[in-house]
Amino acid sequence: MNSSASIEMPLYRLAHGRTGDKGNRSNISVIAFHPALWPVIEAQVTAERVAAHFAARAPSHVARYVLAQLQALNFVLDEVLEGGVNSALNLDSHGKALAFDLLQMTVALPRDLLVHCRGPQAA
Template sequence: MKLWEIAHARSGDKGNISNLSLIVYNPEDYKIIQEKVTPERVKQWLSKQVKGDVKRYELPQLGALNFVLQEALYGGVTSSTALDKHGKSLSSYLLEMEI
């Protein structure tokens, strides 16, 4: 199953850091993403873009995981020449991950 089948995602940025939130539609699915969507898997999945550490924060009361991706925006919005300077497409790409 792909993540988009049980969750939606949001993204944000600050400098060269991208922030991705993964939120389940159904609270019963939180345990699945908690088990399957580890920082290591997210870093591997986004390895072409994320060069630094990936830290995960758990928000069980919201049915959400928040990932902070270091060195993910090619230097940051003001210095990047990337098409997606803010990394907004990273959340959509994360939803394509098979779990």
């Protein structure tokens, strides 16, 4: 993508997220704010990028599920919750904050789609 035609943008400007957990598995959904933003999210928020984003948590597997009619992605990350709620000493052993962490990932957004983003407009 031509850098003058696009801008690096945190995912939280394009989408919102939800997180759930079961044992040592986290489930993170990313939902587009606007249908025009969906192709960017679908193309750039891959299982490989999500695995790399959470490398410090060392997921054993990351699966991506595309929910095109909802303009949403669902990611299932295995072995990321330090054993789960009953085993971990981590204060956020449920992993509820993982959606916020994932939404920090950046994507290359065509400038003409900025009007559909949430938050302050970039220069």
